Amino acid sequence: MKKKGYHLRFRLNGEENSLDIEAGISALELIRDIFELKGTKEGCGIGECGACTVVVDGKAVNACLMFAAQLDGRDVLTVEGLGIGDRLHPIQQSFVERHAVQCGFCTPGILMSTHALLAENANPNRAEIVKAVAGNLCRCTGYQNIIGAIDAAAHRLSKEK
Ligand code: FES
Ligand code: FES
DSSP: OOOOEEEEEEEETTEEEEEEEETTOBHHHIIIIISOOTTSOOSSSSSSSOTTEEEETTEEEEGGGSBGGGGTTOEEEOGGGTSBTTBOOHHHHHHHHTTOOSSOSSHHHHHHHHHHHHHHOSSOOHHHHHHHTTTOOOSSSOSHHHHHHHHHHHHHHHHHO
């Protein structure tokens, strides 16, 4: 049986999009398979690991748990939309400088959780940082450098204002 379609309009990394999709596909499939933005990772596929984290209307969400159709009319940011041209976003720069990346599988999701955190709270304390990335699992770093990088990014961004 042919699956029902859905017409989707949404903004992705600053660009308006209008396309027909299968109604049952996830936001993660839309981003990775249709738009071929492979920075958003699929880890568990069930909302446990945070590898698929993207920012929707300013909030960090697990793309594996959303239907693509739920993005209708919304504004989506993925890791590919963070940098400006060839320049890394200040959050990315802090992750590099603080050695907060090892294998990198978790990194895009953590960057997006960080982006949502700092947009809402420019000066988070350690507990707030830990809470913001609690849904992002990292099997490599032990988290200390990630937390340090997020703190450094907050300072860097506040100086740029
Ligand atoms: S792939 Fe979405 S939370 Fe793990
Ligand atoms: S850097 Fe490898 S999972 Fe986080």
